[in-house]
Amino acid sequence: MERMALDAIAEHLRSLDIDVLHEDLEQYGRDETMDLFAPAGIVVRPRSTPEVVEVMRLAQQERIPVTPRGGGTGKAGGAIPVQGGIVLSLEKMNRIKEIDASNRYAVVEPGVILWDLHAACEEQKLWYPVDMSSGGSCLIGGNLACDAGGERAVKYGTTRAQVTGIEAVLMGGRVIRSGGKLAKNSAGYALHHLLVGSEGTLGVITEATIKLVPLPTHRRTLLAAFSSMDTAAQAALEVERCGATLSAVEFIERAAAALAEEMLKVQLPHSDAAALLLIEIEGFSEARTQDEIEQVGTLLLDAGADDVELAPREKVWGVRHAVAEATKMLPAYSACDTVVPRRSMPKLVSRAHGIARRRGIEVVCFGHAGDGNIHIDFIKRKEVDANWDQQIGPAVRELLKATIELQGSITAEHGVGILRREDMPLQFDEDTLNAMKEIKRAWDPDNLMNPGKVFPEGTP
Numbered sequence: 120m121e122r123m124a125l126d127a128i129a130e131h132l133r134s135l136d137i138d139v140l141h142e143d144l145e146q147y148g149r150d151e152t153m154d155l156f157a158p159a160g161i162v163v164r165p166r167s168t169p170e171v172v173e174v175m176r177l178a179q180q181e182r183i184p185v186t187p188r189g190g191g192t193g194k195a196g197g198a199i200p201v202q203g204g205i206v207l208s209l210e211k212m213n214r215i216k217e218i219d220a221s222n223r224y225a226v227v228e229p230g231v232i233l234w235d236l237h238a239a240c241e242e243q244k245l246w247y248p249v250d251m252s253s254g255g256s257c258l259i260g261g262n263l264a265c266d267a268g269g270e271r272a273v274k275y276g277t278t279r280a281q282v283t284g285i286e287a288v289l290m291g292g293r294v295i296r297s298g299g300k301l302a303k304n305s306a307g308y309a310l311h312h313l314l315v316g317s318e319g320t321l322g323v324i325t326e327a328t329i330k331l332v333p334l335p336t337h338r339r340t341l342l343a344a345f346s347s348m349d350t351a352a353q354a355a356l357e358v359e360r361c362g363a364t365l366s367a368v369e370f371i372e373r374a375a376a377a378l379a380e381e382m383l384k385v386q387l388p389h390s391d392a393a394a395l396l397l398i399e400i401e402g403f404s405e406a407r408t409q410d411e412i413e414q415v416g417t418l419l420l421d422a423g424a425d426d427v428e429l430a431p432r433e434k435v436w437g438v439r440h441a442v443a444e445a446t447k448m449l450p451a452y453s454a455c456d457t458v459v460p461r462r463s464m465p466k467l468v469s470r471a472h473g474i475a476r477r478r479g480i481e482v483v484c485f486g487h488a489g490d491g492n493i494h495i496d497f498i499k500r501k502e503v504d505a506n507w508d509q510q511i512g513p514a515v516r517e518l519l520k521a522t523i524e525l526q527g528s529i530t531a532e533h534g535v536g537i538l539r540r541e542d543m544p545l546q547f548d549e550d551t552l553n554a555m556k557e558i559k560r561a562w563d564p565d566n567l568m569n570p571g572k573v574f575p576e577g578t579p
């Protein structure tokens with residue numbers, strides 16, 4: 120039945136010259152979430168908002184699920200079409216419509232690759248500071264839908280903090296517009312902020328207005344080595360006392376760095392350290408940047424660093440960025456994207472190691488220590504490991520419970536998708552979860568927008 124409806128939709132869309140793929144759909148059934156897969160019925164690649172409207176009109180009419188898709192780099196399974204139907208890939212809506220240098224805003228379509236936007240802004244000495252290692256493949260629409268964070272969130276905030284306006288198409292084809300190139304705007308509900316982080320469950324983002332900042336002229340990275348993981352985690356908090364807002368404060372425990380080093384065939388200094396911190400300092404004056412480097416270096420040494428040095432940026436960031444990729448190459452891993460209030464971050468790292476030790480599995484911690492967002496990957500090194508199979512589910516659950524006890528969140532920047540949907544009741548009481556479901560039902564009463572995501576199975 121659904122197949123016939125999909126074929127009819129595909130034929131109709133093709134007659135309007137809308138790009139529909141029928142074959143080679145395999146890649147549209149996956150993202151970067153472990154080995155999850157579900158096949159797409161058809162893949163539609165619109166080039167404009169009116170084309171999206173037409174798809175959403177037909178989907179509502181025929182009761183066909185729609186899964187929006189960006190670059191497919193998501194780590195929670197959000198772009199996987201768990202109920203088949205239409206995968207709506209925004210990859211061809213990739214125009215940077217405007218870089219308004221005088222007001223410092225960009226207006227972009229959702230299919231712009233993050234690093235393409237960086238390059239376009241940099242040409243005008245401007246900057247879109249959200250950055251992450253998937254930046255060569257992830258799309259702005261995906262960043263918006265997940266409220267992507269990345270390493271500079273510690274200074275600039277996550278994607279939500281950059282977005283001042285959105286155009287979106289709701290199920291059925293209604294187009295809504297909220298916000299604009301406005302630093303202040305208190306008219307009505309901020310629907311653009313509701314859409315950010317909604318993971319494609321409320322509508323399809325077709326345009327965004329985002330803030331830009333002046334491009335810093337100086338940027339340096341300090342590498343600090345510690346012989347204790349706990350001291351490193353505590354030191355990540357101490358550096359705040361320098362008074363400047365640092366643009367990245369990243370923690371990598373040595374075992375995590377070693378996985379990346381092995382994959383990249385490079386070696387960072389301090390191979391015997393227990394953990395490393397990477398601190399980025401940026402600014403607009405050589406003297407001031409130098410001054411901050413010295414202050415931060417002294418704070419790190421006072422906080423227990425064995426050594427602090429100015430690091431070759433590409434090499435150290437290369438290793439940091441490769442950690443997630445390296446854990447993926449192991450026989451198995453289970454990634455947790457936890458966040459706790461900054462001061463509790465050392466406790467979370469220690470709890471993660473305690474859980475792993477007791478259960479006889481391995482764990483590596485790395486990530487955005489400056490804002491309390493630590494990626495905790497349980498890893499399996501042997502192909503066959505019965506203990507892993509038994510322990511991994513309970514270990515993840517225990518870690519998520521510990522995160523909530525520390526007043527944290529089960530996901531900081533990757534989103535809930537399918538990976539964390541069953542864990543939502545750990546974080547939200549019934550009334551709060553119901554309030555979210557009511558919004559979902561009001562905007563999408565037939566549950567056709569990216570169904571099977573965010574809420575526990577069988578709801579909303």
Ligand SMILES: Cc1cc2nc3c(=O)[nH]c(=O)nc-3n(C[C@H](O)[C@H](O)[C@H](O)COP(=O)(O)OP(=O)(O)OC[C@H]3O[C@@H](n4cnc5c(N)ncnc54)[C@H](O)[C@@H]3O)c2cc1C
Binds near residue numbers: 187192196257323
């Ligand atoms: C190596 C690596 C490193 C990473 N590092 C980080 C990091 O530091 N910080 C971070 O935040 N993330 C990180 N990620 C995760 C991922 O890159 C982000 O979640 C990114 O924002 C996803 O963008 P995407 O375009 O690939 O989205 P997709 O994976 O295609 O989709 C993600 C979600 O967005 C929805 N969606 C996509 N486009 C739209 C649209 N136009 N309208 C409505 N919904 C839409 C999809 O339905 C899905 O629910 C990393 C991933 C990898 C593989």
